[in-house]
Amino acid sequence: MSEEFQPGQTVTGLYKTGKYIGELISQNRAGTHFVVKVLAVIKHPTQGDLHSPKSVDVPLFHERRALSFSEKTNIPQTYLKPFDGDIPEYGESLKHALEEQKRELQELDNDWANKSIETLETLEKDYFK
Template sequence: MDTYLKEGDKVTAIYKTGRYIGEIIGKNPKGTHAIVKILAVLKHPVQGDLHQPGETNVPLFHERKALSFKEKANIPLSHVNLYSGDIPEYSNSLLEALMTQKKELKNENSIWASKSLESLRKLEKDTYKLNLEDDHQ
């Protein structure tokens, strides 16, 4: 158990399939989870079913958004590590994480990648309210 982590520490944290920079604002009573306040996005969550990654023939293809700025997440300490670098501005980090994931998906020729790109474009427009160029080309 990572008992060296304490309140106020800046950390990287994996939540579901996203990776974030945040600040520990507490721990659960058993000391197994940290409550992390999200400050930046390092990796946007993967789209689709977490239990059947890469599959499209699933009951529900989940549209997964990144955790919001200052959102609190209860994260197992095994998924939390100290962070010592500069913390990027949240919206810039979200945009960079989105662009990175979209570039990776464009290089993959699969139905899952195509459906994931569609989900990310919908998130950009409807949830994140980003006015990005249409990249359907």
């Protein structure tokens, strides 16, 4: 492992369009990616087609779920930062991230934002059933 990151260390990491708090599990052989176990959600992933941002006129408007609690994912080292603070409970962090994203989208008040809110509300029902 690099000097900056060690197994068991708590980090923040960007994965696709979401941001998470997690625990470093291991580093790949090339030293470029780390396996991170998700502990909390900071930012919920953006909804829609990432190749046509902020557009609803796309063949498929993607529903993007947050990574689940304890899910392990590979994150490039350049997208990791050490985290030093209290780790929120996963469910509460997910709820807060959803509420924050919906608040930001309501301020935009356009077709993409409205479709994103609709998608997030569907996800929210599934997350908290």
